[in-house]
Amino acid sequence: MLLVFLYALLDSRQNKEMKKTLLISALVGLFGLVILFFSLPSIVDSRLNQVYSSKEKVFLEETNKLHQSLFIADWHSDSLLSNRDLSQEYERGHVDFVRMRKGNMALQMFTTVTEVPMWVVTQNKEHDFDAIFPLALIQKWPQESWESNFYRAIYQSQKLKQFVERDKKMSLITSKSELTEFLSKRAEDKEQIAGLLGIEGAHVLEGKFENLDKLFEAGFRMLSMAHFFDNEISGSAHGESKSGLSELGERIIRRMNMLSMIIDISHTSHEGIQDVLDISTKPVISSHTGVRGTCDNERNLSDEQIKKIAGRGGIIGIAFFKWAICGEDVDAIVKAINYTINLVGPKHVALGSDFDGAVKVPFDVSHMNLLTNALLESGRTHEEIALIMGENIKRFLLENLP
Numbered sequence: 381m382l383l384v385f386l387y388a389l390l391d392s393r394q395n396k397e398m399k400k401t402l403l404i405s406a407l408v409g410l411f412g413l414v415i416l417f418f419s420l421p422s423i424v425d426s427r428l429n430q431v432y433s434s435k436e437k438v439f440l441e442e443t444n445k446l447h448q449s450l451f452i453a454d455w456h457s458d459s460l461l462s463n464r465d466l467s468q469e470y471e472r473g474h475v476d477f478v479r480m481r482k483g484n485m486a487l488q489m490f491t492t493v494t495e496v497p498m499w500v501v502t503q504n505k506e507h508d509f510d511a512i513f514p515l516a517l518i519q520k521w522p523q524e525s526w527e528s529n530f531y532r533a534i535y536q537s538q539k540l541k542q543f544v545e546r547d548k549k550m551s552l553i554t555s556k557s558e559l560t561e562f563l564s565k566r567a568e569d570k571e572q573i574a575g576l577l578g579i580e581g582a583h584v585l586e587g588k589f590e591n592l593d594k595l596f597e598a599g600f601r602m603l604s605m606a607h608f609f610d611n612e613i614s615g616s617a618h619g620e621s622k623s624g625l626s627e628l629g630e631r632i633i634r635r636m637n638m639l640s641m642i643i644d645i646s647h648t649s650h651e652g653i654q655d656v657l658d659i660s661t662k663p664v665i666s667s668h669t670g671v672r673g674t675c676d677n678e679r680n681l682s683d684e685q686i687k688k689i690a691g692r693g694g695i696i697g698i699a700f701f702k703w704a705i706c707g708e709d710v711d712a713i714v715k716a717i718n719y720t721i722n723l724v725g726p727k728h729v730a731l732g733s734d735f736d737g738a739v740k741v742p743f744d745v746s747h748m749n750l751l752t753n754a755l756l757e758s759g760r761t762h763e764e765i766a767l768i769m770g771e772n773i774k775r776f777l778l779e780n781l782p
């Protein structure tokens with residue numbers, strides 16, 4: 381297009397007035413392209429991470445009091461994939477530190493996504509074009525992350541550390557002692573919030589056992605075995621092989637136990653989940669899932685799996701998006717939570733929102749009170765709500781972090 385304009389501009393047969401018009405049009409076009417290039421990451425973020433409704437609701441005094449008394453924690457947010465500076469407040473996307481405080485969210489696991497098929501469906505016959513590559517390009521990630529999943533995770537961890545540095549009341553937690561310290565700071569000052577680092581999919585290891593320790597050293601404390609496709613460690617629930625853990629996968633589980641790194645079975649194949657449960661000497665979690673009892677699909681956990689995970693002291697984090705809970709409102713989340721509680725009791729259920737995970741959810745992190753209210757309305761006691769909203773995650777981390 382620009383070339384056509386240039387050609388017309390240089391054509392000596394055009395009169396002066398025409399040349400002026402063409403020059404202005406070319407400049408406007410060029411300017412538009414530059415604006416589009418720089419605003420593309422924000423447009424993509426707004427399109428991918430939407431909310432169904434963010435209307436303020438007025439609650440009873442009892443609800444507000446309960447909500448403010450809670451320690452709220454969440455197992456899963458992919459916010460580091462966006463181009464937002466999480467130390468600032470935004471109107472798009474789901475999570476930033478300012479909105480965490482508005483919603484009384486105390487602790488957020490920030491998960492890093494490193495490779496995703498462009499067209500995500502429940503069943504991926506084959507892994508097509510990687511969607512993170514163009515995202516890394518338009519967000520101008522460092523070149524070494526263009527082709528390496530390992531560096532994509534490292535880069536996102538560096539982003540979080542920068543955001544934490546910019547916010548004096550935000551802590552990155554990597555150990556029991558840091559968590560204990562944070563809890564005592566928060567008891568004094570509710571502006572104090574914290575985050576942890578996790579990874580979605582063991583393809584991040586690029587097939588190398590030694591990369592696990594490197595990721596641990598970088599501060600990562602949770603890793604899921606697979607994401608949307610089979611990898612060298614395990615089959616995925618969405619993959620073709622449906623295979624369990626490989627030999628390398630078994631070594632990874634043992635090493636994660638030794639390091640006290642949390643094993644996440646989200647997206648993992650059935651066979652893979654069974655292998656993890658057989659091998660791991662420590663409790664495991666599902667960081668963001670639905671349950672088949674309320675939403676029957678390949679990605680969600682069966683009653684039998686829920687009972688096994690809970691039976692070993694693990695936790696099921698209920699996700700907030702439609703594919704996981706078969707609904708678009710807060711009641712669908714509560715339905716999945718209540719189903720799981722009825723199956724294994726309130727000590728094994730937690731939140732696993734999947735905020736900013738390229739999903740549309742009923743509310744962003746600043747409106748967590750909608751969930752407190754819906755749980756109360758569904759008949760849950762204050763004690764049960766406290767466990768689900770965050771006490772279970774707190775207890776698990778205090779017991780299982782290094």
Ligand SMILES: [Zn+2]
Pocket residue numbers: 580646647668734737
């Ligand atoms: Zn996921």
